[in-house]
Amino acid sequence: MTPPRNLAARFEAYGDWRRRLGDGIASLHDWLRRQELADAQIDLKIAQITERLHQDRLVVAFVAEFSRGKSELINAIFFADFGARLLPSSAGRTTMCPTELLHDPSREPSIRLLPIETRARDATVAEFKNYADEWETFALDLASAQRMTEALAHVSDVKRVPAATARKYGLFAESDGDKAATEADGSVEIPCWRHAVINFPHPLLQQGLVVLDTPGLNAIGTEPELTLNQLPNAHAVLFLLAADAGVTKTDLEVWNRYLIGDDTASKAGRIVVLNKIDGMWDDLKSETQIRADIERQISATALVLNVPPSQVFGVSAQKALVAKVNGDDALLARSRLPALETALTDELIPAKRDIIGAATQGDAHALAAGVRAILAARLAGIIEQLNELTALRGKNLDVVEHMMDRIREEKELFERGLARYTALRTVFTQQTNEIFDTIGLTALRANAARTRERMKESQFTKGVREAMGEFFAQIRGDFERASQQSIEVHDMMKAMYVRFANDHGLEPFMPPPFSVLKYQKEVERLERAYNTHFNTLWNMVSKAKFALMKRFFETVASRAKHVYDIANRDVESWLKAVMAPLETQVREHHLQLRRRLESIRRIHHASDELEERIAELEQAKEALDTQLGGLSAQLMAIDEIAQARDVLPPAANSLAA
Ligand SMILES: Nc1nc2c(ncn2[C@@H]2O[C@H](COP(=O)(O)OP(=O)(O)OP(=O)(O)O)[C@@H](O)[C@H]2O)c(=O)[nH]1
Numbered sequence: 001m002t003p004p005r006n007l008a009a010r011f012e013a014y015g016d017w018r019r020r021l022g023d024g025i026a027s028l029h030d031w032l033r034r035q036e037l038a039d040a041q042i043d044l045k046i047a048q049i050t051e052r053l054h055q056d057r058l059v060v061a062f063v064a065e066f067s068r069g070k071s072e073l074i075n076a077i078f079f080a081d082f083g084a085r086l087l088p089s090s091a092g093r094t095t096m097c098p099t100e101l102l103h104d105p106s107r108e109p110s111i112r113l114l115p116i117e118t119r120a121r122d123a124t125v126a127e128f129k130n131y132a133d134e135w136e137t138f139a140l141d142l143a144s145a146q147r148m149t150e151a152l153a154h155v156s157d158v159k160r161v162p163a164a165t166a167r168k169y170g171l172f173a174e175s176d177g178d179k180a181a182t183e184a185d186g187s188v189e190i191p192c193w194r195h196a197v198i199n200f201p202h203p204l205l206q207q208g209l210v211v212l213d214t215p216g217l218n219a220i221g222t223e224p225e226l227t228l229n230q231l232p233n234a235h236a237v238l239f240l241l242a243a244d245a246g247v248t249k250t251d252l253e254v255w256n257r258y259l260i261g262d263d264t265a266s267k268a269g270r271i272v273v274l275n276k277i278d279g280m281w282d283d284l285k286s287e288t289q290i291r292a293d294i295e296r297q298i299s300a301t302a303l304v305l306n307v308p309p310s311q312v313f314g315v316s317a318q319k320a321l322v323a324k325v326n327g328d329d330a331l332l333a334r335s336r337l338p339a340l341e342t343a344l345t346d347e348l349i350p351a352k353r354d355i356i357g358a359a360t361q362g363d364a365h366a367l368a369a370g371v372r373a374i375l376a377a378r379l380a381g382i383i384e385q386l387n388e389l390t391a392l393r394g395k396n397l398d399v400v401e402h403m404m405d406r407i408r409e410e411k412e413l414f415e416r417g418l419a420r421y422t423a424l425r426t427v428f429t430q431q432t433n434e435i436f437d438t439i440g441l442t443a444l445r446a447n448a449a450r451t452r453e454r455m456k457e458s459q460f461t462k463g464v465r466e467a468m469g470e471f472f473a474q475i476r477g478d479f480e481r482a483s484q485q486s487i488e489v490h491d492m493m494k495a496m497y498v499r500f501a502n503d504h505g506l507e508p509f510m511p512p513p514f515s516v517l518k519y520q521k522e523v524e525r526l527e528r529a530y531n532t533h534f535n536t537l538w539n540m541v542s543k544a545k546f547a548l549m550k551r552f553f554e555t556v557a558s559r560a561k562h563v564y565d566i567a568n569r570d571v572e573s574w575l576k577a578v579m580a581p582l583e584t585q586v587r588e589h590h591l592q593l594r595r596r597l598e599s600i601r602r603i604h605h606a607s608d609e610l611e612e613r614i615a616e617l618e619q620a621k622e623a624l625d626t627q628l629g630g631l632s633a634q635l636m637a638i639d640e641i642a643q644a645r646d647v648l649p650p651a652a653n654s655l656a657a
């Protein structure tokens with residue numbers, strides 16, 4: 001008998017919805033191509049939308065002091081249908097390095113491990129991910145549970161090194177109370193790997209789920225990327241406690257350091273798990289008594305962590321895994337895992353779905369607006385021609401000649417006006433280059449180099465803090481300036497569109513404005529995270545302080561680079577979105593003037609062509625109306641999918657008492 005797979009089912013529904021939305025976009029693209037309305041610009045935009053839908057990932061991170069059952073809970077929630085314990089889980093420290101589980105179809109199933117020695121270098125884990133040769137790779141044999149388990153056991157690998165070596169990696173300091181790890185010969189036990197990536201074609205991972213398993217306290221503390229990047233960016237973070245231990249001092253430390261911070265927004269998506277409730281299953285107590293005991297523990301935990309009790313879930317990961325593997329529904333219910341799974345799904349999917357749905361819809365509408373503007377201009381041109389020609393019915397040759405002269409004049413005027421357009425292009429290019437200079441990677445690189453230099457010079461907290469403060473101030477300034485520059489471009493282009501529309505009797509196109517808010521928010525978040533962790537780090541490690549600070553800064557800098565990269569890409573597509581319609585309008589208008597002239601010329605030669613020409617135009621008008629209707633239909637289909645409310649099957653009734 002299959003246990004209820006609520007989470008899996010809802011995840012699949014989400015994946016399904018994304019696929020349908022992607023189909024909607026593909027259908028719009030096909031239609032545009034068939035109508036000969038797609039150009040390189042549109043092809044590119046469609047590719048971007050599709051890629052975003054495709055790459056949409058949901059990250060769930062598990063954080064706790066060691067041995068609280070993180071790996072066991074991951075096994076139980078996500079990988080029970082594998083029929084075995086996939087991730088190593090045992091007493092004492094087990095997971096020794098941050099471990100990502102994901103599916104990347106371009107690679108063979110494998111576990112990739114980044115050697116701990118890379119910590120002596122400046123680069124961050126994210127950067128090392130671009131260099132396959134830095135990683136040790138072991139293939140995963142999906143046909144053998146035994147061999148898979150053996151390969152995955154690498155996340156527990158440790159080795160002994162002299163204390164000085166450990167210190168160089170920022171993994172050891174006498175003041176840390178790490179003395180216990182030191183042997184009589186002065187050697188220290190350290191993890192063999194800095195990071196692990198497990199590539200595994202599990203259905204949930206194939207849908208875009210990424211699971212992040214973390215090791216206990218110490219390793220989290222010394223890998224800045226986790227605290228600055230991976231945890232704040234996770235869509236849900238599960239914090240685990242063990243019911244038998246209660247909330248210990250080190251649990252509280254982990255909670256305070258890595259899960260709360262001063263960022264209220266980042267509190268969303270935090271779920272507290274009180275694991276190992278099976279320890280409270282006492283045969284001598286009634287079910288009611290046991291339940292009351294568990295509820296009491298949950299309330300006490302909620303009180304200590306200052307979260308609502310509804311955010312705390314009592315579960316038994318171990319029993320849930322056993323129950324799922326054996327198909328034991330009663331035990332699964334007793335493990336209370338289904339209630340946690342429902343909460344997790346609710347936390348993960350709806351918000352993400354809304355964001356991706358709205359973004360896709362927004363992009364599709366913007367794209368259609370550009371196409372519609374072209375069609376509308378064509379329609380206006382045809383109507384004008386029709387009016388002209390119907391007015392010619394029964395008129396003599398003189399009138400026709402007169403009209404031909406008028407259009408010829410209009411065309412010449414327009415062609416002379418093109419000079420203005422060329423001048424605008426020059427200004428536009430200048431302004432564009434200024435924006436790219438302001439938020440260019442060269443500017444950021446110089447800023448980072450300056451900061452590095454200043455950090456090296458100052459041996460005191462104040463100096464390092466000031467240097468970092470300057471670094472962020474410079475970035476804020478860059479985006480502030482870029483914002484001003486984009487407003488200038490926008491104003492100029494808006495005026496140009498209004499003028500063009502007035503001159504030619506068209507509806508003015510409204511160029512979209514550019515907002516830097518998204519990048520400012522991201523930089524703010526980075527700075528806050530940095531501030532929160534600065535003191536902790538500074539106090540925690542004594543001798544390795546500067547090596548660690550340096551690595552900490554490199555993580556911040558690489559995060560900042562990421563923000564600049566995205567901003568550059570966005571500016572580029574914004575500039576195109578602002579300029580391209582004008583180019584199209586100019587081209588279309590020119591074409592129309594030529595067509596008008598051509599048809600009058602034909603009529604001038606042979607007056608019997610008039611009725612034929614009017615009929616042609618009427619047909620063309622009808623075709624345009626059909627196209628406009630077809631475009632609306634395509635958009636409506638996309639809207640309908642994006643807003644569909646049937647994406648999530650109703651949540652199963654909570655099995656918790
Ligand atoms: N009784 C009981 N034991 C559990 C439960 N969940 C996990 N354990 C046990 O707790 C121990 C630690 O579990 P792990 O999954 O390795 O814990 P972890 O949090 O991943 O620990 P590290 O990898 O060392 O950070 C193992 O011996 C598990 O069998 C549970 O629900 N009930």
Ligand SMILES: [Mg+2]
Nearest residue numbers: 070071094095
């Ligand atoms: Mg573990």
